[in-house]
Amino acid sequence: MIDLHRLGIRHVDLDMTNACNFQCRYCYHSNNLVGDPSQHILPEVKGKMEELIMRFKKNTSKDLNIAFFGGEPMVNFKGIVSMVERTGLRNWGMTSNLSLLREEMIPFFRENHGSVHCSIDGCQEAHDMYRVKAGGASTWNEVARGAMIALKINPNCTARATLMPNNIGLLYKSVIALKDLGFTKAALMTVNEETWTKAHWDIYEQELIKLVDFNVKNPGFYIKNFYDSIRGMNTPKTHNKQPKRCGAGFSMLAVSTNGNVWPCHRFTSTDNTKPWYLGNILEDKIDIAKLKEYQNSFVIPEKCKSCELISSCNMGCPNVSLNLGGLNEVSQAQCDYMERSSKVAKILMKRLSGTNNIYSKMMRGHRNQHRNRGRMKQRTNNKPRSQKVKNRIVKFNSIAGEFLSRNN
Numbered sequence: 349m350i351d352l353h354r355l356g357i358r359h360v361d362l363d364m365t366n367a368c369n370f371q372c373r374y375c376y377h378s379n380n381l382v383g384d385p386s387q388h389i390l391p392e393v394k395g396k397m398e399e400l401i402m403r404f405k406k407n408t409s410k411d412l413n414i415a416f417f418g419g420e421p422m423v424n425f426k427g428i429v430s431m432v433e434r435t436g437l438r439n440w441g442m443t444s445n446l447s448l449l450r451e452e453m454i455p456f457f458r459e460n461h462g463s464v465h466c467s468i469d470g471c472q473e474a475h476d477m478y479r480v481k482a483g484g485a486s487t488w489n490e491v492a493r494g495a496m497i498a499l500k501i502n503p504n505c506t507a508r509a510t511l512m513p514n515n516i517g518l519l520y521k522s523v524i525a526l527k528d529l530g531f532t533k534a535a536l537m538t539v540n541e542e543t544w545t546k547a548h549w550d551i552y553e554q555e556l557i558k559l560v561d562f563n564v565k566n567p568g569f570y571i572k573n574f575y576d577s578i579r580g581m582n583t584p585k586t587h588n589k590q591p592k593r594c595g596a597g598f599s600m601l602a603v604s605t606n607g608n609v610w611p612c613h614r615f616t617s618t619d620n621t622k623p624w625y626l627g628n629i630l631e632d633k634i635d636i637a638k639l640k641e642y643q644n645s646f647v648i649p650e651k652c653k654s655c656e657l658i659s660s661c662n663m664g665c666p667n668v669s670l671n672l673g674g675l676n677e678v679s680q681a682q683c684d685y686m687e688r689s690s691k692v693a694k695i696l697m698k699r700l701s702g703t704n705n706i707y708s709k710m711m712r713g714h715r716n717q718h719r720n721r722g723r724m725k726q727r728t729n730n731k732p733r734s735q736k737v738k739n740r741i742v743k744f745n746s747i748a749g750e751f752l753s754r755n756n
């Protein structure tokens with residue numbers, strides 16, 4: 349029987365459909381079959397997933413975090429509404445191209461604590477280069493209108509822009525466009541790594557330098573590329589720890605429309621012969637030996653062992669590594685991205701020094717979290733428990749024992 353909590357899983361990426369109303373040029377599984385319900389999650393997989401959500405809640409009194417994926421998850425909005433209502437889920441979100449969001453959906457998101465992670469590539473020129481409909485038609489107007497709705501649902505939602513070598517020179521303009529739309533957070537992610545040259549990274553760096561001025565004028569605007577580097581500079585180096593990369597396959601799994609289980613949404617497929625297939629939820633079991641094998645495969649790559657940037661860098665997406673030849677392969681593009689982002693982040697921190705900006709606020713939160721974790725660890729390691737605490741534990745254990753015997 350699958351017990352996600354016991355496996356350490358706190359987050360599931362769930363494919364609600366393989367269909368999408370866009371045909372982005374960089375999409376890794378574009379399927380322009382919007383009206384085709386055979387592309388949606390199978391009813392029995394949806395039912396099983398609801399059971400797993402309820403099981404997690406029963407075992408932990410907490411909600412499993414669900415990120416609805418696709419294709420475009422809103423193509424199967426009916427399925428999302430049904431799953432949220434049937435499970436009472438309150439910890440969920442979706443990565444969406446925004447085009448199918450409507451004003452009348454806002455109450456559903458608000459009442460059920462749903463959030464939207466917005467796929468939008470910045471200014472219209474940069475966006476329409478890749479995020480298009482079949483035949484190359486522009487999607488900008490629909491997406492900009494959807495962004496307004498996503499921001500009404502959650503004013504702090506993040507705009508996730510995909511950067512390609514051809515639109516990298518529009519990076520600064522894109523952040524301004526995102527701010528004008530009302531966003532206060534942006535994650536500017538580079539993909540298609542093998543096509544990036546030194547000249548492209550030079551442009552990336554120049555654009556980030558322009559963003560330093562922007563960020564000094566707008567100290568409340570969060571840019572993930574800067575924050576990842578800033579946090580790394582303020583975090584102890586982890587050269588001797590086993591890397592968990594982005595968390596895929598450690599605290600997170602993904603489920604495809606036919607119930608196949610994978611480390612994350614970048615791996616999902618209905619074809620179970622693909623690497624790192626981990627079972628199918630319809631059989632109510634995960635291949636634990638395979639999952640452990642996946643987790644134990646990660647080591648610190650040789651070239652990262654002496655790297656100064658190791659605390660900021662998660663060594664990139666494991667699926668990209670896999671395509672490069674193995675889970676521990678890291679692309680040159682990952683190093684270039686980290687090196688350029690960190691270099692400019694240092695300049696930014698000097699310019700922002702002494703001001704109450706978004707990064708120092710977030711760093712204070714991050715440090716407090718670390719300190720509290722450290723204190724808890726110290727307490728469990730060193731300090732003998734007081735009699736009062738011991739009595740509470742005995743009482744808790746007897747109530748829990750009674751509860752378990754009643755429910756088994």
Ligand code: SF4
Nearest residue numbers: 368370372375419445
């Ligand atoms: S919106 Fe997403 S799923 Fe659809 S084509 Fe674009 S990248 Fe692919």
Ligand code: SF4
Nearest residue numbers: 652655658661683686
């Ligand atoms: S920047 Fe490159 S060498 Fe350094 S930790 Fe990241 S992947 Fe490894």
